Amino acid sequence: MKISFIKPCFFLIFLLLNGCILTGNRPPHSKPQVINDYPTQTRVEFVLQCIEKEGGLRYETLYPCICSIDKIASQMTHEEYDQALTFTFMRRTPGENGGIFRDPPRAKELRKKLKNAKKFADNHCFVRL
Numbered sequence: 001m002k003i004s005f006i007k008p009c010f011f012l013i014f015l016l017l018n019g020c021i022l023t024g025n026r027p028p029h030s031k032p033q034v035i036n037d038y039p040t041q042t043r044v045e046f047v048l049q050c051i052e053k054e055g056g057l058r059y060e061t062l063y064p065c066i067c068s069i070d071k072i073a074s075q076m077t078h079e080e081y082d083q084a085l086t087f088t089f090m091r092r093t094p095g096e097n098g099g100i101f102r103d104p105p106r107a108k109e110l111r112k113k114l115k116n117a118k119k120f121a122d123n124h125c126f127v128r129l
Contacts, residue, residue, distance in 0.1 A: 038078045043069050067125035068118070075117035084114035 050065035090101035
């Protein structure tokens with residue numbers, strides 16, 4: 001009877017010690033730091049647009065599209081990505097009103113950064129034949 005009781009105790013002690021090791025020296029109330037995390041809605045919108053552009057929902061398009069937004073997120077903050085999208089979509093506005101989105105150096109810089117991030121993502125996530 002004692003042997004069957006000892007095994008669960010060792011197992012419980014092992015789990016407790018393992019939990020202590022995994023928490024490390026982190027203060028008890030600290031949150032893990034998230035770098036360049038994008039809101040879920042932004043990620044879903046990107047993936048849905050990517051899937052549509054790549055020919056429809058298939059496993060061959062789903063995974064690379066998910067990979068792409070992760071690679072873009074590693075290259076740009078969400079704020080930069082959001083501004084770059086706005087500058088990209090609104091630059092086609094005709095006349096002076098469109099100039100606000102076409103002409104500023106920041107607009108050109110962010111559009112270029114987005115283009116490079118998408119190129120980086122395509123090179124790392126898609127297999128092109």
